[in-house]
Amino acid sequence: MFLHALLVLFLAVDGTWGENVKLTIPNSPPPGTQILTGPYQGYSMELDSFPGIAGNLSNPNKLSIRMLQNLKDIIGSPVYIRVGGTTANHATWNETQTEAIVRYYATPGADQPANVTFGPKYLESFKTFPKDTKYTVGLTFNSGPEGEEETVQEATAFYQSLGSDLYAFEVGNEFDVFPVDRNVTTWSIKQYVPEWLARIGAVSNRVFGDKKDQRMFQAGAFVTPGSISSDLTWTAQAAIDLGITSTGKAKTFCTHQYFGAACTPVKPTLTGNVMNRTYMRSWMDYHKTASAYSVSKGLPYVIGETNSIACQGLAGVSDVFGAAVWSVDYALYAASLNVSAIYWHMGIGYRYAAWQAVQNGTTAPGPRPLYYGNMLVATAVGGGEKQVVRMVDTDNLAGYAIYAVANPRMGPRLESIVLVNMEFFNSTASPVAERPSVDFELPSSMGKDDDKLSVYRLTAAGAEVKEGITYAGRTVNLDGNIIGGKVTEKVKNKIINVRASEAVLISMKGH
Secondary structure, eight states: OOOOEEEEEEEOTTSOEEEEEEEOOOSSOOTTOOOBOSOOEEEEEETTTHHHHHBOSSSBOHHHHHHHHHHHHHHSSOOOEEEESGGGGGEEEOTTOOSSEEEEOSSTTOSSOSEEEEOGGGGGGGGSSSTTOOEEEEEOOOSHHHHHHHHHHHHHHHHHHHGGGEEEEEESSSTTTOOTTSOTTTOOHHHHHHHHHHHHHHHHHHHSGGGTTSOOEEEEEEEOTTSSOSOOOOOHHHHHHTTTTTTSOEEEEEEEEOSOBTTSSSOOOIIIIISOHHHHHHHHHHHHHHHHHHHHTTOOEEEEEEOSSBTTOOTTTTTSHHHHHHHHHHHHHHHTTTEEEEEEEEOTTOTTOSEEOSOBTTBOSEEOHHHHHHHHHHHHHOSSOEEEEEEEESSSEEEEEEEEOOOTTTOOEEEEEEEEEOOOOOTTTSOGGGOOEEEEEOOGGGOSOGGGOEEEEEEOSOTTOSSOOEETTBEEOTTSOEESOOOOBOOBTTEEEEETTEEEEEETTOO
């Protein structure tokens, strides 16, 4: 079945141009649509920031716990956590160290330390989050026998401490572009794959004991080709063809995705890099191909570290409401491919974090705009097996049909629809009366079901704001508690209006 939506332009009463979009919704997902079977959204937490984000047994971070519990309450199970990132490449395990972590900065006040040492007390931070939270943990990948010993020591500590909460190890972070102690002039994916296989083999044999054959490693952790380096050879397909799955120990393949970098001379913008569907879709073309190939070879594919703008985000771009609206579109677009999970990266003081976990200078702890987008996505794809189908895909508009996978006799059933209007609206530049909007029209085949539909709206005054954001009429306070009564709207005459820089979820369950 071909998915499409008929767009009709009309001149609205206030003189602004609007659109009427007649939705065509398939009765069931097309053959081959992936089934999401676990927590789709997770969080990637920078290794050096993790003790601050999570706290420890004597002083757990109550805000982070509440923020994660909110999502668990929505989806019915804990979200997955990845602890790693750049600082995982430069970490040294010290069994005798009394502090959880010691940071060494090359530049005072930098977002990240140049190196860290961490010890047994660091492991307490894995005991604070909601029960049954699963972790992917980054390990170092330095070269030679000394490098292997360091990796094994770290893996031993995490493996023994986390037990069944350990989901996977990730050996090396972004070694396609930041290969630490390798010769960058000769380093290649052809050298990487056998070295990586040897290292995970050493961990399996020396750490796992009689469970040495288990699939416990996240392969790749490459950046999307072309995003940092001009070397386009570091792809999921190339790694698989070179044998990265040959030992049967790889559990997932991981790629990292950002949409610009704050540390470049020309700074990214909200309209050019984030609320730009053409730009987003150009990068997603790689994930479409990579995820399909990886899955065809039996290896689930994840976007294991991602957010809006690399280098910890950019103020006024990553920390505003427009980023929340963008996150809904981006996450569901990826889900419509063969991407089985997506991990939003965060750290202490990072501009793109879903929440600021501790006081950072003058910045108080509390939720950030991205978290509201995460709540909508959790509502859409949480709570059982789901399938996501794109049905509107234009330069400014996105529409997704989400199906619940019922028993084989009944087949998938439409559970919700998500509509996103990515047109940029700045509340300081235009009066609210001039905010453009789009009317989405449900198909007549849905019968007289308007009274059974409930609309949850993600909204704020404009894309540029940091405060005054609501999802289904509710806000998240500084302690992480969701406050206010849930506000649902009813569909009238099969029309749902979505203003510029807004998103809505339409639930077929009526509540």
